[in-house]
Amino acid sequence: MSALKIKKGATSHSAYNLRPNYSDTVERHTLAVLVENEPGVLARVIGLFSGRGYNIDSLTVAEVDHLGHRSRITIVTNGTPQIIEQIKAQLGRIVDVHKVNDLTVEGSSVERELALFKVSGKGENRIEAVRLADIFRANVVDSTLESFVFEITGTPEKIDAFAELMRPLGLQEIARTGVAALSRGAV
Amino acid sequence: MTKAMTGAKMVVQALIDQGVEVVFGYPGGAVLPIYDEIFQQNSITHVLVRHEQGAVHAAEGYARSTGKPGVALVTSGPGATNAVTGLTDALLDSIPLIVLTGQVPTFMIGSDAFQEADTVGITRPCTKHNWLIKETDKLAATLHEAFHVATSGRPGPVLIDIPKDVQFATGTYTEAKQVETHYNPQVKGDIDAITELVKAMETAKRPVFYTGGGVINSGPQASQLLRELVAATNFPITSTLMGLGCYPASGDNWLGMLGMHGLYEANMAMHDCDLMINIGARFDDRITGRLDAFSPGSKKAHIDIDASSINKVIHVDIPILGDVAHVLEDLLNVWKSRGRKTNQEGLSNWWDQINDWRAVKCLDFTQEGKIIKPQYALQRLEELTKKHDRYITTEVGQHQMWAAQYLGFEDPNRWMTSGGLGTMGYGFPASIGVQMAHPDALVINVAGEASWLMNMQELGTAMQFNLPVKQFILNNERLGMVRQWQQLLHGERYSSSWSESLPDFVKLAEAFGAKGIQCHDPDTLDDAIMEMITHDGPVLFDCLVEKHENCFPMIPSGKAHNEMLMGDASTDGAISGAGEALV
């Protein structure tokens, strides 16, 4: 047995918890991921985020090129610059991923989301809801004597703002599509 | 040319076309059609293991010792779930494997059928890629693609799940050359980045090469170029556990392994260097220790084929994305064309410093009395086997670290250990895979008694296939590495770390028809090892060693490279003055 005196409890903190000195500012990034339209790709992408502890604020996926067999996954995530770089590199090495674009850093982009709002109420509230919907350019897509379903498109912030205003007016349910995004310009 | 055949036949045909010679596997209902095809051909040898975990580790041993992908074949449900540990092991160590699993017929998927498991779901996080095949027509192309994906870029395990009806149905066989793939990772490094590294190398006063398993994975050419580069620049070189053998242990510039149980000189050189050149390693936490104190004064370059390894934990100044062999070739050319410059004066001072560190002789120990020290057992094993055509596998624990410290590796693919996952039970089946690939070589698994018991059933496989693998068990009757941590970090409360009720290993060997040897006396150790080597057949060598020996040097987790704990022999007298900083 070693005669050495060994300090008890030598571990103050483990390397597992440490991160290098990158900026600590958490940034929001929108990533466009072009993937092979195969079963399991989405599971791999989502599994990557949950397995490695990354955040998903929004995720949308749909086939965008039927002949080319491609789908586009749009992910809004947040993290420090180093984490964002890791996320992109990790996505990039998935075998069925063709391309990862960070729309937040690669020039300016447009983002849209569609949402449906069910608002129920009577009297003043009902009138106020319609008035606000008009200001936000939301359409009424269903109505009863006690309720409306509004359809609204816009940036996630605009939809958040609309939700805040509807809440006291009888907001029952929201369905949001998640963000679709494209870079601005010709290509 | 198109050929019609059943899915089961396609599997065998594709394996033959891909040059596969050995498949490790275990049959069951969902793979019977494939086994039927295996029965009717002679090109491929099927090794029947005794547990599916053994099949995957054996395939790993085969792959790690040849550089070729290893192949395993198992049934659905429990066969597939038993393969999970091996897949994860291969993923973490970047070992190319093709694992074929049977699946219930397509029309029964999702019905909780007998022996149904969501194999692609379960194995998604532990494979580089996996596929569930639903049409026989796509099977052959997928098999060929699987070999491509497993072996290109950063290698890794892939899995193909094949429902039984797909195996029975007839489809069109696709030749490998007809298969299109979009998976094509970049191998050439960026020449500007390489030139920047060369410039840094020209002026560095205290450079060090920090190499890893990526050099081995890149192929023999990479090790060759690395040796040329080290010889030409006279820079010191260390390596991770995974990279041992990429530079010869007998080489002048070799500092030994680095990391948690690495050598003093290697860790100190990493801590004090001014230029760190990481070649195919990944700044694992066993290597870096405390991150904010990791090599604080150095400029860091990192050559890696996987972009996600670069800047993952350590920020590097010169990232180079590419295959090691390709990048080293360009690096050497650029360095030569710019006049083969290094900072001679700086280097000479650096070597003086390194030689002072070497003089600490951190691996020294004293063998005295009648009890074999594990270090001594390995030193003797090294002496008596190093001239042989030798391959070493290990289990996981203290014995593994001692093997890394006391055995010398002159070439790549000679040292096959479970690094990233640290899988007890890996070494024995891996040795079987190695011996299948190298029938005439001396294959030794350096084991701990506890690890070895985890896959001991494979002794049946070794006997059946006449594989003369040598199981060299350093028996300390302890889960030694656990006991060491409990001693150092948990107030000597040895919670469940005694190996109790151990079998009589000699009788155990004999029960399988193998040879058992027990040795407890340092004076008879050499003869016993010679008896093991010369015996033509599997040997279970029960080497009774000092029970409470600790493995040093050791960087406790959360500590920096210059905060190593040392063994008693070398710290005697070194504790005062400057040496105090080491404890």
Ligand SMILES: Cc1ncc(C[n+]2csc(CCOP(=O)(O)OP(=O)(O)O)c2C)c(N)n1
């Ligand atoms: C499958 C698995 N379970 C648990 C562990 C944790 N573990 C690491 S080393 C060790 C003890 C190994 O004992 P032994 O094989 O006798 O080797 P020794 O350390 O005594 O040389 C254990 C339990 C592991 N690495 N793998």
Ligand SMILES: [Mg+2]
């Ligand atoms: Mg033990």
